[in-house]
């Protein structure tokens with residue numbers, strides 16, 4: 001009877017047999033024969049998954065040979081189907097008494113009483129079922145079940161290597177060559193046709209059977225030790241790539257990696273005759289099967305962590321690199337990852353990057369901001385994607401719609417190539433008007449600025465032909481750093497920004513952190529409503545040292561130049577006054593010490609909190625400029641979370657309510673002669689931008705890629721006529737006037 005010695009001997013025999021026989025059917029027959037012999041069973045049968053979620057009898061020792069390739073069972077029918085449906089073993093001394101027993105006369109199995117069957121798992125999915133049967137009412141021991149599971153794993157590799165398994169779409173095998181289509185969320189616009197690069201290369205274990213168990217145990221222990229130290233190192237290192245949301249994941253990794261049960265189970269698997277790599281897979285297969293049965297979403301989510309951890313351990317064992325960033329990239333790389341930090345994306349050669357696909361990730365995630373800065377198409381929430389793509393697969397990413405095609409058919413490739421050519425022609429047109437003025441047909445100048453925040457953004461100012469930087473989000477530097485940037489580091493960045501902007505204006509917004517923009521090195525309490533919580537100017541006023549350092553850095557970087565400082569999330573005049581007082585105090589300090597100063601300092605505020613609107617009369621005499629942050633303003637105006645896909649698009653910006661509000665802001669600022677701009681995402685969409693001009697705005701700021709399309713719109717617009725048309729919209733009862741505006745533009749050939 002096979003104890004722990006059992007599978008060892010059997011595995012060795014299997015290896016010898018596989019080396020001798022090369023044809024796949026003959027191999028399976030041989031395997032079935034060896035298992036039956038070794039486990040002292042009269043029957044051993046191998047069922048493999050086929051299209052339509054059917055299990056086909058592929059090889060048998062003991063059942064009628066004529067049933068091979070004839071007997072088929074749906075997942076869920078019969079005992080074999082039951083094992084597959086639940087991905088767990090069955091151990092029955094009286095199989096026919098089981099309610100799911102289904103009699104198949106062609107197999108001649110009625111004479112066998114006991115049955116032990118285990119799922120054949122590959123990448124956590126059921127690829128088949130392995131069964132042994134005996135005539136007597138035999139009780140198979142726990143050890144025998146485990147031995148059969150180990151053998152099933154070797155069998156899974158054998159079957160996959162011979163292309164014998166076929167999964168359906170919803171349980172598609174990672175190695176399947178079928179096309180795959182998926183809709184995620186759009187994170188960064190653009191179209192990318194290219195080839196997949198798995199950010200964390202998957203390790204395929206091919207050497208499964210140990211030659212020397214002691215050597216394998218040692219290899220495993222050493223790799224686990226290395227894994228643990230590498231995670232500790234990542235947690236303490238100043239390496240930028242592990243900032244932000246990754247920290248939490250790493251802490252979970254550390255907990256799992258130090259779990260003694262995990263190592264013990266893997267060592268036990270090695271003792272059964274597996275290589276260290278195979279033992280890692282074996283244990284991970286079990287864990288995965290167990291976790292897949294969990295209904296608790298939190299526990300199911302942890303499965304990702306465990307999968308990643310097992311994969312990391314495999315990389316320690318095999319020496320496969322941790323990230324693809326250092327390897328050879330194709331010319332048109334599309335990076336596929338579960339998630340990543342912003343600096344990890346910056347590790348790649350940006351000349352070869354075309355697209356990014358994340359299984360997680362949302363539009364406000366830092367990595368999405370970096371993808372937009374790099375100008376690459378990006379998609380988030382692409383469910384299950386790392387398991388469905390292989391390195392080198394052809395991939396199409398539509399960053400405008402969130403659509404993704406893996407291994408697309410030729411007609412999809414043709415359609416998208418045409419779309420890409422069309423885009424390229426459009427880009428050429430935008431480039432051609434780069435140095436043309438942004439003036440309407442009726443001669444009104446519209447300032448088009450860019451939003452920026454990182455070094456990678458700076459070349460865009462020149463490339464886009466924008467009039468300046470309307471919003472420099474200073475928090476991005478803080479968000480991608482692993483520790484608080486020093487004053488010197490801040491001075492360096494701000495100087496570089498002003499240097500590259502030359503004579504063009506730059507509006508520096510002070511730190512807008514908190515809420516969803518967490519700093520990895522700053523402790524912050526959990527908040528129920530982070531968007532309404534302790535963020536931006538609220539933190540700055542409660543912790544003035546942070547703001548003071550930043551203001552000092554800005555003043556020092558701007559010596560001899562014009563400096564513009566703007567405060568985020570101001571809700572009432574007193575907040576603005578207190579923040580401005582801090583700037584004035586720093587200026588006075590420079591005077592006192594006879595230090596050099598900027599040529600001029602303008603201080604303004606964002607209008608993002610509706611309450612501030614009702615204090616405009618008191619506010620405007622005190623500010624040098626105002627910029628509307630429409631992203632936050634609209635979420636507060638409609639009480640609709642900008643980050644929640646279920647409500648984010650529920651209310652239209654182009655509704656009489658929102659447009660009226662903005663119109664009133666324009667009128668009151670004009671009355672006080674205070675310069676007004678708008679720097680939310682709204683400004684980057686030509687139709688929305690047109691509406692903004694129609695209600696009176698003349699300065700708008702957007703992502704660099706939007707400058708071209710918006711300038712085309714400006715240059716094809718008669719703004720006085722539009723203003724007249726929009727007068728008729730403000731009092732409509734409609735939820736949206738989008739169609740009316742679009743019809744207006746279409747009728748007049750305005751490029752929207």
Ligand code: PEP
Nearest residue numbers: 629630631632633679680
């Ligand atoms: C806004 O709220 O519109 C804005 C520009 O600020 P952010 O998107 O950085 O919150």
Ligand code: MG
Nearest residue numbers: 608629631632
């Ligand atoms: Mg904002």
